[in-house]
Amino acid sequence: MRLMFTALLLAATPAVAAPAVIQPAAVAASSTFWTYNAQNLINGSGLSGGLHDGNYNNHWMTETTGEPAWLVFDLGKVTRLADIRIWTYNVDFGMGYSLVRGAKDFTVSLSTDGVTFAPATQGTLAKGTGLPLPAQVYALSGDARYVRLDLLNNHGDQWQWTGLGEVRIGAVPEAATWAMMIMGFGLVGTAMRRRRQMAA
Numbered sequence: 291m292r293l294m295f296t297a298l299l300l301a302a303t304p305a306v307a308a309p310a311v312i313q314p315a316a317v318a319a320s321s322t323f324w325t326y327n328a329q330n331l332i333n334g335s336g337l338s339g340g341l342h343d344g345n346y347n348n349h350w351m352t353e354t355t356g357e358p359a360w361l362v363f364d365l366g367k368v369t370r371l372a373d374i375r376i377w378t379y380n381v382d383f384g385m386g387y388s389l390v391r392g393a394k395d396f397t398v399s400l401s402t403d404g405v406t407f408a409p410a411t412q413g414t415l416a417k418g419t420g421l422p423l424p425a426q427v428y429a430l431s432g433d434a435r436y437v438r439l440d441l442l443n444n445h446g447d448q449w450q451w452t453g454l455g456e457v458r459i460g461a462v463p464e465a466a467t468w469a470m471m472i473m474g475f476g477l478v479g480t481a482m483r484r485r486r487q488m489a490a
């Protein structure tokens with residue numbers, strides 16, 4: 291009987307657990323231009339089969355103030371992070387001139403309470419192409435509820451607009467789920483043993 295439980299546990303435990311994809315519950319932005327609102331970063335707009343389109347209705351963009359651009363994503367609860375997936379600004383109004391509004395250098399910082407943020411990683415986003423575009427993925431680690439993106443510059447737009455297409459967070463699958471399942475198997479085993487003892 292114990293062997294059977296072991297076999298069940300082995301079958302139920304994935305050998306390599308892929309990160310779970312988290313859609314942020316809310317987002318705040320340093321500024322927003324016209325209909326290019328920050329909701330367009332978390333609502334799946336423009337996403338199909340993991341690729342983001344080039345429709346301006348599906349993007350977020352700052353005002354042209356030139357102020358430092360930032361975004362704070364709220365995951366809804368403290369989550370064990372694996373990565374951040376960023377689909378960059380992908381709107382091409384012709385001649386490729388608007389693609390330079392895509393964010394370029396960025397930093398990521400993390401917080402559990404939304405007040406104190408600690409630096410996590412940094413990177414440089416490649417410019418969009420206007421064609422359906424995959425996410426650019428950067429590894430993260432640690433626990434956080436709030437993920438802050440500071441966008442340091444763009445690809446050289448003369449009006450200083452800075453944009454992105456969509457953002458997701460990869461999370462480490464919750465060990466608690468497996469722990470509960472293991473505990474469940476244990477309880478079944480105990481109950482069966484007790485029943486056997488009573489029958490004997």
Ligand SMILES: [Ca+2]
Pocket residue numbers: 330331332333334335336337348349455456
């Ligand atoms: Ca979008």
